[in-house]
Amino acid sequence: MVDAIAIDLPGFGDRASEGYADVRDVLDDLCKHLADLDLSRWVIVGHSMGGKFATLIAARAREGAAGLSGLVGVVLVAGSPPSPEPMDENRRAEMLRWFDDPAQLTEKAQKFIDDNTNDGLPEEARRQAIVDFVRTSPEAWKGWLAKGSREDWSAQAGVIALPCLIIAGEDDGDLREAAQRLKNAPHFRTVDSAVVPRAAHMIPQEQPDHLAELICKFCQTISATALPVQFVRLMASDRVSDRTRCAMLARHSGPGRTDGSVLSQAQLGVLAAVVARILPGASEPSDLARRLDAGLATGRGDGWRFADLPADVEAWALGLDTLAAAEPKFARLQGDVQDAILRAISTGDFDTQNEPSRLSANGMRLWFEDVASEAARLWMSLPATWAQIGYDGFATGDRGPLQGYQETAADVPEAWRLPLGSVR
Known part of the structure; x- marks a missing residue:
């Protein structure tokens, strides 16, 4: 069973009133939100522009950022890459003008759906897509097209050891399978890919069942290699430095x-x-x-x-x-x-x-x-071996002098320690 948590980006969905935020600010916002959720084992899924942020969040997890150590995999759905997103410049210029006339927004929403789907959407999905488009912040829409999508974060993304599933729509224009292999795949050591038939760019609305099946199968595949929940919580605590956490995650991921x-x-x-x-x-x-x-x-x-x-x-x-x-x-x-x-x-x-x-x-x-x-x-x-045997000697502290251990008597564990065998 997989629990899904949807997160709106600033300027879109329920956060439309927040306007535009640049890539760094959005990344900081999302990382804080994820840390506050206190997730011990999770996969991040990024669609379209969300793909850029999913990759960059995974890069921060690789560096040992607190609160992200439970990340075990990445799914990119027609994902925008860390590098500038490929897009026809004439089409970009046209789309930048769409929010200039509020009276035409519904018409532009319909055009957006027609341009980014294989054969339209079911009635309810189409209605919701139009609502989401119309309530989008004009500043966020223009900011992403003119600035965010053009920012190059490929150096910061580097190569990430986490497994990645790249999903492309068979009829996507700019972000079809070839573009995904060229722009997104090189940033991950281990990559699986899937092409969704009869879908273009709006895969979650066009083929939701197929997409859910692909994501669930990916989660099942990588779950066997995930570290135990209690062990991840200790790794994420302030008893473990970012540097130590980074080294542990890299060692756990293994060679690519x-x-x-x-x-x-x-x-x-x-x-x-x-x-x-x-x-x-x-x-x-x-x-x-x-x-x-x-x-x-x-x-x-x-x-x-x-x-x-x-x-x-x-x-x-x-x-x-x-x-x-x-x-x-x-x-x-x-x-x-x-x-x-x-x-x-x-x-x-x-x-x-x-x-x-x-x-x-x-x-x-x-x-x-x-x-x-x-x-x-x-x-x-x-x-994984440390988790199996209950070893916690890496948790010596992060801030100020090393916290070390207070209890020295036999069979008297620290309050924060992992009970031997409890994380197997």
Whole structure:
């Protein structure tokens, strides 16, 4: 079940009387509103001009802004990008004049609907759209078209680790799928996209059921990776600095498509199977394998290697290839059989068939020790693991001197602490 909270932008909807506010002021306003809602697990959905703000809010969450740490995903629906919105300048100039004559607003609203839908709207949806258009602040309408939509915030947006679903209308003019891939997709590490048939720009009014289905499916997909509610609340508290919160969120998000890879898909499959036996039930093995691979690609390892092994990138690939060559079906074997093979490797008794292009039995012993150590180190460094074991040592304070701990007796927790096991 997903609860939906609608937020009007200044100058529009129920906030039409507020007039125009520039991008920074609107962004500050929305971030404060979201922090006041005290949401512990949420997805932000931005339609049209709201897409620009959804992306920029996600960027602030990435930087550890207080009150936004529960954000787990972004949905852009025909979203305006952080960079200047693509728009025909003649059409922009025409639209800037629409509010000059109040007597023609209803006619202009009808034109707006016709221009931005595939085949009009159902009667009730059309009526509401006209009402919303007519009550829009003229200053906000003109301000967005002339200024806000042209502001370039792409540098501030950067690349965001949160998963993003980009939804485009099949018949949208300026913001169809190609524009979304060019303007919005590069700002997210992980992107899924969907094209809504028989829809243009006003997707929420044209295809509301289809849109709701896409959003709910996206929420279900990412919910498994969300941090527990109590843990997020502690992260969002004033006991955690923005810098620490930022680092934790980045670590939780993990590597993306731009972080590099040195292992083949076959090698990653074997590594995931090995990790699953080293840390049974501790985490998603394929995720840990992907993180280990990214660490190899970037050199973010433990800083040492065995003298009898080559550099980590070569050693790990050789070890995985040696295991796969001796046990071609290793990844599909039963757990107890895999355990027996890994025990033989750990004691130096693994038969490598004396292949000169593979690691020796002793080399495999050292390789496995390194893999086991690095997998355990990586797993223990993840915020999801801290939540699972009830670790809260990161919550040392944000303002003034470190707040630290007051209670030192055994089995006497601080009032703010996470009860062990309560956030699993």
